[in-house]
Structure formats: structure tokens, C-alpha cells
Amino acid sequence: MHNWLKNNITVIFLAFISFQAQANPSPKAYDLAKYGIHPNTGKNSSPTINQAIQKVVAEAGKNTPIIIKFKKGRYDFHAEGALQKVYYISNHDQDNPKTVGIALEQYQNITIDGQGSDFIFHGRMLPISLVENNNLTLKNIHIDFERPQICQVKILENDVAAGIITYQTAPWVTYTIQDSTFYNTGEGWEMRPTAGIAFEEKTKHIVYNSSDIAVGTTHVSEISKGIIRAYKWKNPKLIPGTIVAMRSWHRPNPGIFVHKGKDIHLENIRIHYAEGMGLLAQLTDNIYLNKFQVALRSKNDPRYFTAQADATHFSGCKGVIVSNNGLYENMMDDAINIHGTYLKVIQKLDNKTILARYMHEQSYGFDWGYTGDSVQFIQSKTMELWDHKNHIQSIEVLRKKDSDPIQDFKIVFTNPLDEYIDPTQLDIGIENLTWTPKVTFKNNTVRNNRARGALFSTPQTTVVENNLFDHTSGTAILLCGDSNGWYETGTCRDITIRNNTFINALTNMFQFTNAVISIYPEIPDLKNQKKYFHSGIKIENNDFYTFDKPVLYAKSVDGIIFNNNKIKTNTQYPAFHWNKKEILFERVINAQINNNTINGKPLMYPYH
Template identity: 85%
Template sequence: MSVVMIAFISFQAQANSTPKVYDLTKYGINPNTGKNSSATLNQAIQKIVTEAGKGNPIVIKFKKGRYDFHEEGAQKRTYYISNHDQDNPKTVGITLENLSNITIDGQGSDLIFHGRMLPLALVENQNLSLKNLHIDFEQPQICQVKILENDTQAGTITYQTAPWVTYTIKDSTFYNTGEGWEMKPTSGIAFEEKTKHIVYNTSDIAVGTAHVAEISKGIIKAFKWKNSKLIPGTVVAMRSWHRPNPGIFVHKGKDTRLENVSVHYSEGMGLLAQLTENIYLEKFNVSLRGKNDPRYFTAQADATHFSGCKGVIISNNGRYENMMDDAINIHGTYLKITQKLDNKTVIAKYMHEQSYGFDWGYATDSVQFIQSKTMELWDNKNSIQSIEVIRRKDSDPIQDFKIVFTKPLDDYIDPTKLDIGIENLTWTPKVEFKGNTVRNNRARGALFSTPQKTVVENNLFDHTSGTAILLCGDSNGWYETGTCRDITIKNNKFINALTNMFQFTNAVISIYPEIPDLKNQQKYFHSGIKIENNYFETFDKPILYAKSVDGITFNNNTIKTNKEYPAFHWNKKEILFERVINANIKNNTIDGKPFVYPAN
């Protein structure tokens, strides 16, 4: 039975119970009033849940229109959100906590947020569906400008801010401003004016926010900004590296469905889900508002991101475009062992500054251990007998754990001699990523790091800027698990990936675990990789890069070359392998001729 069918059965069971329908207008929630809905909407939802009886299936419907949410009257919550800034409390627009059997139907409504907010928090819910909604902000923290003049000899650039941008200039420094916030952009991404592709071979650029003067309203001259690639008409998304909030936050959910939901801007991920079992995305978009949208950007970071989830993750028929990072990233988190107290007990720690503050595992969870420098997994798996948070006071975020295992640890599990990570195998999901469009984004397309069955099929990867698909794994920096054991990449179309260089971008499909000591590695990190019946259209050489793989198939793929950009990548081979065994490469073509590997 496919993972899609499993998810369908789960959600169909909910649908078979006839829900009671509630109209928000009857509770004083009306569209297009311009009023602040932050307090009133949450109150209305709580009233409806009380009337219906907690747990009884209900549908809550918006009347189609615009609803505004401001920080005033919004709820404050302490949420530690994976891969985001761990600043608290969060200001939350809509909070749905500890609910079950609820559908929120926006009927095409726009939820417009102001200031710096977390729009939707879905926390510890079961059988919750969200559909037919648009999530956006009145004034994004990304500042969009258009290049008007570029004097490369003088090193000056004149640019025009987009109509919705407000700003101030203090001490000759440009600051982007909004409701309750002010920030100085520190880097930028340049887009072609007509295509909205990221400008070839630019990657992250410096931006002209220092030594500036206002020529007229909205027209700024930067006296020390030099970049010959920024021709007049180029649009630059000037940004910082802050990511305080995703557009939608899902925490400890079970059977969550998002259908026909679009996030048009968020100051972090479009969607971040953690410690969640079974999440289904159907026509979920992190996207512009069509071809005529004057914006060139969407999310500040990944479109979707899943940390420490289990069950199934299904993303079908979505559109992920113009975000400042990947379309999807699925992983767990390695804890680092800092002490071994006895032959069954360790102290282990979240290591990355954006990945702590929430549960890591539970009693009976299955775990395995990894030697961080060589990224070699030890064969002997174990399970958790007990796990205890260690902190000085209850208000401190969760970072350190005392873990007792059911079986004695081998002598070589010794943190005084080796850097050792722990992976939670129970909280790893099966994945389907089908029928999606990924385009015009910074960094990479899709990242998968799960040992469970993963299918990547019938997707379009169009000008992903960096690598289109990355299989990674890292117990040294981000500490994001882990090995892929059964992944099929088939019937996808790749168009002009790798127009820019970002981390891990060694080919259109890059299998790139972070291995500091590859020369001393004895085992292999990834395995069971099948890449079949895909179409690659490319201006440059590298199609497939793989490192530390035992078992990879690259069959029946079609490669077509073009001259749309100059070739520039350091990797001059269509297929480049490092420590790869059991490779099966056959029946591939390049420009209509058989592709022979290795080349003669």
C-alpha cells in the first residue's frame, strides 16, 4: 500500500463523520473591514469549539475576503521552532492548540499580517485541516528595489524602492521599516526583471545600504556599491539573515492536512513542521500571486521544512517559487554525546543555535550512533529506556538530555575519544514529493534525509539556481540527519539548474553528506538510490555528483544541452563519484546520442 493511500485512509476516516458547519460571520468576524482580527478571531474559534464540544468534527468557514491581523491584541507564545531564531515570546496571529477533528476553510480568503508575527500556529492537534487560504504580510522585511543606474567606473548604483517599501536614512545608512520594526539589509539576491530568474552567477550579493543619499522620494544613490552584473532593470531583494517566524508552524500534530493554502511571504520558512506524525500537503504553495505580482520574492528561508517528523510526509501538486532557500527539507537532528555516565547512560546535547528547545525523543524510540568525522554508522542499534531534560530552571530552553538506553553501549561509544552523534530512527518519515513545481529560488531545490522510502516523481525543477535535489546528512554543523536508504527519483524535469553556486551544489542532483574525514571512512553513508527516466536540460556539465554511496542507479535519463548561459561550474563531468560502489548506469542519452560512462 502506497503512502498516499495510507494518508487518504486516515483522512477519509475523519471525513466520514459528518461535521457541523460554523459560519464566522455569525460570530462577528467579517471580511474587508480593515479591523484588527488578532483577538476577535481567536475568541470566535474558541467559542465555536466550546459550543460544538471538544473533539466533535466541525468545519469553521470564513466569508471570502480580506482579514487583517496586527500585533496588538495578538497572543504571545513561547515556541522553540527548529531552524529558526530562538527568540521568544512569539506574537501569534491565529493559535490552534490541543484541538481535534477541525477543518478551517478560508474559502479563498486573504489573511494579511502586519508587523513581525507568526501567522498560524498549529500545536498538538489531531485531524486538523486547513484549506483555501492565502497568508501574506502588508510590508515584508525583505526590501525590493530596482536598479536604475550603474556607474561601474565610479562604483555607484542608483536604485528605486518598490511602491510598498518604507524606509529611513540615518547617518547615510538605509534602513527598511515597517509596523513596529526597522532593519538594515545585509545581503541580496538579484532577479532578472522579465523572467524573475535569479541573475546568472551572482549568488548572494553585497547591497548598497551604507554611504547612501536620497535623490528624491524612493530614489536612493549608493556611493560605494559596485557590481557590474546589476544592469539597469535588475530587481534586488535586499534582506538580512534573520528568520524569527515561519508562515505556518506545526508542532506535535497528528494527521494534519493543508489543501490549497498559499503563503506569499514569511520572515522564515513558509511552513515548518516538527515532531509531527502524518502531514499531507495538496496544492500547498509558497508562491507569488501570479504573473503580475510586482514582488520577486516569497519566503525568507525554505518554502517547507520538516524536522523530526514521522509517519508520512506527502507534498503533491504544490508550487514553490522565489523563496530565499530550499523548496523542501526533511531531516531529523543528531544529538552530540557530551558525557558517558555508565555503560547505559549518556548526556547528549542539541548543538546548533537554531535547533533546540523541543523534545528529541521518547521512551521506546529506536536510535543509532554515528561517528561524526567519518559519518559512519555503528551497526548496533539501541532504544531509549528513559530520557530526561537537564536544565537549571524550568524556563530554560531544552538543550541537554540524560538518556538511559535499554542495552549496554559498546566500549567504542566514548565521547572522550570520538565525536559521536545519536539519531532517532523512530522519528523518520516516509516521503512522497510529486507533481510539484520548484523555480526561481535561491540555494537548492529539494533536500531529503530519511532512511524511509522516498519517492520524488513528476516534478518540475526550473532555474533552481543551485542544486535541484540534494541528499545530505551532517553531524558536524547543522547536525541534520541522516542516511537515505530507499529513494526513487523518476520522471522529473530539470531546466537550467546550477546558474549559481551555493553550499553542496556539485551537480544538478548532488548526493553530498558532510564528511570531514572521507579518506578514513570505511563504510558508506547513503544507499538504495534510483534515478530513472528523468529529463535534464542544461547549459553546463554536471548532472550527478555522489559521495559515499553503496548502490546507485542512473538509468534511462535524457540529457539535452543548450547555450542559454556560459558554462562556469568547476565540475566538468556529467557524472562525478567519490567513494561510490555498486553503481548501475545505462541507457542514458545526451543530445540524442548514447551517454557513455565513464567517458572514453
């Protein structure tokens, strides 16, 4: 090669590198301390932090890549001076407005780095909202509340014969007793717990075969400060030393709310308490969780609970959902739940037009679909899908005034509808297929939580691998689908569950807990179902450690593989489950069950 050619190539290459560097400049870092935001002051940060972030973005220029850093320490947030926002949040109480600590809205190319700071919230608040952001990263933040709405108590005495239990409130709990009724109190709120979850004192496992329990908050008296006697609380399983998380079913706010985002990254975030989900993301395209935790502060944390509901929950998202290296423990519901939402068809106006509605009271108020989206219909009673798909030509929100929540839609489709799609004859749901995500759930730990471990309801490729499910209380993995109650879509078509470890699931009975892995769509009329709901399920190379029988339950599946799994039994708890079979199928075809062992010996299936 001639020298002049070499030299010209070198010049062109260097010019290209220089152009790339100018086109993708390194983000400029901003220290919030220079804007008057300092940790460990005890002052209310609610009125100041949002203003400081807005000032930084304005100085940098909108959409300029920037990193905003907090000096490590504690920042306190109170309701006074906080933002008031109208947010309709899937699977939460639709009470508005929400009191928001930090609201990041319509930002691009921005990173918020807490550098390990504690964000401590007071009262009833939504800690952080991320709304309509593009390429946003939130990292190195601990979210907690000074006084959680879950009331923790320790059983001191239990006179089972008399039905009298004496308990002690945890040191951080404040309360009042009115007309012999116990109320948990905090900054700006008061509530009477109506249910509870009991934990073993030493292990922090949920007490075996206890599930949701009644709690002694009526007919009580105060014996001394923090010592309460309940005169009509009878439960022989609450031995002295048992810790009870007394709670209500209220779930107003997640710890982090993500709405209509694109390329959202949550890194090394730790949520220690939220009065709803730890994280709720909806209508978001690509969301990545790395070292995301809904967890206790440490093994020595005096608390036994974290979130009031799911650790993470994703509703109507698309692109990819990735959870790597997470820790989800002691929450009051599932570690992860991924689904869309069926609308119910209310009226068919013509062969291309319908009226449809969000049905569940906690699942409305936000967009459902857009022009061009792919959809399909389902018969709710048999959960059978119509073969043909369609596309949205137009979608119109129907409401009396703009301030009303979004609940009803007029939808026009590009192609004529099947004549049997007739809501006067059948209950019919409609699913948006465009807003369904691919999923990776990898290297996570799920433990000591109420209800279930992980729920997946998406037709896109889903991989669940190298996770530890340790004492999940109910089913460890659930594949569901429901067009009758919560109206949560939908079918799984390509899911791989491999190289996971399951330790003593099913110590308690909750919904859909038919086995360690439970494939359980809600089908009111299974006997008349002709098609199958789920398909493409592969369960391979997993280790099951269990004290009871059921390992795999499946209903309405065409195509399931259960190969090379190892089951080892123990006697940590007495077996009690109604299901006495390792594998139990209802309406399942094309199953492959090979090379599985139980205590080192071949697992025989089918049974003879």
C-alpha cells in the same frame, strides 16, 4: 436463499449503516460571520478570531467533527492584541515570545476553511500555529504581509567604474536614512539589509553567476522620494532594470508552524511571504500537503520574492510527509528540506547512560525522543554508523528551571553501548530512527529560488516523481547528512527519483551544488571513512535540460542506479561550473549506469 434470511441480512446491513453514520457523523459547519468575524473591515482581527474559534469549539463540544468557515475576503492582523506564545521552532531564531495571529492548539477533528480569504499580517508575526492537534485540516487561505521585511529595489543606474549605483525602492517599501545608512521599516520593526539576491526583470530568474550579493545600504543619500544613490556599491552584474531583494539573515517566524501534530492536512494554502520558512513542521506524525504554495500572487505580481528561507521544512517528523501539486517559487532557500537532528554525545556516564545536547543555536527547545524510540550512533568526522541499534529506556531533560529551553538530555538505553562509543575519543552523534518519515514529493513545481530545490534525509522510502525543477539556481535535488554543523540527519536508504524535468539548474554556486542532483553528505574525514553513508538510490527516466556539464554527483554511496535518463544541452548561459563531468563519483560502489543519452546519443560512462 430463504426470504426470511434475505430480510434479516437486509435489516442487519441497514442497522450497520445506521450505526456507522452515527459513529461517523458529517461535520457540522459553522460560519464565523455569525460570531462577529467579517472580512474587509480593515479592523484588527488578532483579538477576535481566536476567541470566536474557541467559542465555536465549546458550543460544538470538544473533539466533535466541525468545519469553521470564513466568509471570503480580507482579514487584517496586527501585533496589538495578538497572542504571545513561547515556541521553540526548529531552524529559526529562538527569540521568544512569538506574536501569533491564529493559534490552534489541542484540537481534534476540526477543519478551518478560509474559502479563498486573504489573511494579511502587519509587523513581525507568526501568522498561524498548529500545536498538538489531531486530524486537523487547514484550507483555502492566502497568507501575506502588508510590508515584508525583504526590501525590493530596482537598479536605475550603475556606474561600475565609480562604484556608484542608483536604485528605486518598490512602491510598498518604507524606509529611513540615518547617518547615511538605509533602513527598511515597517510596523514595529526596522532593519538594515545586509545581503541580496538579484533577479532578471523580465523572467524573474536569479541573475546568472551572482549568488548572494552585497547591497548598497551604507554611504547612501536620497536623491528624491524612493530614489537612493549608494556611493560604495560596485557590482557589474547589476545592469539597469535588475531587481534586487535586499535582506538580512534574520528568520524569526514561519508562515505556518506545526508542532506535535497528528494527521495534519494543508490544502490549497498559499503563502506569499514569511520572514522565515513558509511552513515549518516538527515532531509531527503524518502531514499532507495538497496544492500547497509558497508563491507569488500571479505572473504579474510586482514582487520577486516569497519566503525569507525554505518554502517547507520538516524536522523530526514521522509517519508520512506528502507534498502533491505544490508550487514553490522565488523563496530565499530550498523548496523542501526533510531531516531529523543529531544530538552530540557530551559524556558517557556508564555503559547504558549518556549526556547529549542539541548543538545548533536554531535547533533546540523541543523534545528529541521518547521511551521506546529506536536510535543509532554515528562518528561525526567520518559519518560512519555503528552497526547495532539501541532503544531509549528513559530520557530526562536537564535544565536549571522549567522555563529554560530544552537543550540537554540524560538518556538511558535498554542495551549496553559499544565500548568505542566514547566522547572523550571521538565526536559522536545520536540519531532517532523512530522519528523518520516516509516521503512522497509528486507533481510539484520548484522555480526561480535561491540555493537548492529539494533536500531529503530520511532512511524511509522516499519517492520524488513528476516534478518540474525550473531554474532552481543551485542544485535541484540534494541528499545530504551532517553531524558537524547544522547536525541534520541522516542517511537515505530507499529513494526513487523518476520522471522529473530539470531545467537549467546550477546558474549559481551555493553550498553542496556539485551537480543538478548532488548526493553530498558532509564528511570532514572522507579519506579515513571505511563504510558508506547513503545507499538504495534510484534515478530513472528523468529529463535534464542544462547549459553546463554536471548532472549527477555522489559521495559515499553503496548502491546507486542512474538509468534511462535524457540530457539535452543548451546555450542559454555560458558554462562555468568547476565540475566538468556529467557524472562524478567519490567513494561510490555498486553503481549501475545504463541507457542514458545526451542530445540523443548514448552517454558514455565510465569515461575512457
